[in-house]
Amino acid sequence: MSAYLVACRYALLALAKNRLAAVLLVAFIPMWITVAKTLTTPETFPFRLRATGTWLRAGGDEITMISGSLNAVSLLVGFLMFSAARRTRAFDRRLTAAGYPRTALVGAKLTALLAASLLVSAYATAWMLLFWSPLQPLLLGVAVLADCLVYGAMGMCLALFLPGEVEGLVTIIMVSIIDLAPQNPVASTTADKALVELLPSYGSLQTSLAAGFTRQATLSPLLTHSMVWLTVMTVTALAAFALRNRTHQPSARPHDDG
Template sequence: MTGMTAYRTAAGYSLLAMAKNRLALVLLAFLVPLWITIAKTVATPDLFPFRLRATGQVLHAGGDKITMVSGSLNAVSLLVGFWVFSAARRTSAFDRRLAAAGYSRRALLAAKLTALLVTATLVSAYAVAWMLLYWTPRQPGLLILAVLAASLIYGAMGLFLSLFLPGEVEGMVAIIMASIIDLAPQNPVAATTADRPLVTLLPSYGSLQTALQGGFTHHFAVAPLANSLVWLGVLSAIALAAFLRRTRVHNLARRN
């Protein structure tokens, strides 16, 4: 089997494993629009002043729109993180058997990254499409990029956690708690800590700052996305290194 054939086969199985998760599909269909709709209808539309750390600007935006942006990031983070975690847990034993039988580990890794990218892209596009029903951001493309960055970070986190946690309940709780600790202190409307330097170290800092830029300004600061890329790179590298180590140990045991 050639490398490309192995990759296509592995990618197909990875995407199929994602598609078989009915709970995640139901959450995608109902949780994302419900979350965004509640944020739009319940939060106050009154203008709220806040400082955008990425540019230093003081902006005035409707509380409902700010809450919708923050809520959409929370929703897609939870969904993609859980979805990737669940799929990775269900296929982990099969992946180890394939690697032990000589299947290309590069193909397996590339397939997991492909499934992560496809899932994050679809979920992000769906979430932004719902936001566009209620509101026209100043830079829709930048808003999509911000939501995609958050989805990829939590998808990589789900992949990372799948290698260390024993079951789906533990993974779901870990992802929920991580999302709360991450996004709650950054919400300009609800948190007094949103302007503290510590928030720049949180996983979704770059995504939220970029989303706020895309929603309420015509500017684009690159630094927040660099923060997102660092988080994505670190989580992905740890997850992939752990996967390689597990499959390598399994292969050595088989040879002995």
């Protein structure tokens, strides 16, 4: 337990030292939500909630604010976890080579992912509540948290394969754009296509829309889509981490009796 607590302390410190992420958290998320709410038309749009098949009507500004919030938190948490995992990569190798338990390091990384996701999702949800009163605010927060976890795990995964922070940031930006742009019912005509169910933020966006404009507790998109993405990204990242930080035991040579 002590090894896990020490590893957690260093993992959380690595997150806290990322000044760019702190600036983005304080400034980027409020700015994005404010712009989406104030500059998008409040005209009511009909759209079909694909997860339930129900037709809903909602203001374009509110729909865009939800989509923009998910875009903002996915970029922030994805980059934050990518940067932290990349900066501690060499240190992790030295620790495991010295005999530090890998299970403690893995547990610390999962704890850091959860802590970062909780902080960012709570902050983004609070800002949305300043502009808008969704019918199910708690469910909205859960949906935003799920998106943070998915992209945080994705950032950890990318950190093991991409060489630098620029490559990681660009990749996360492009994935987030390709992910959320086709799903916005206001801006895209493809939001009701079957292929959107394969995108990482599908579960979070569908649940967020349900939380905002219905009283139905729609959890199936999170359980059947977000959980799959989170599991795949997390298992891939942790498996790659374990393989790259294997400790090689010297083979015992047979004694020469002669």
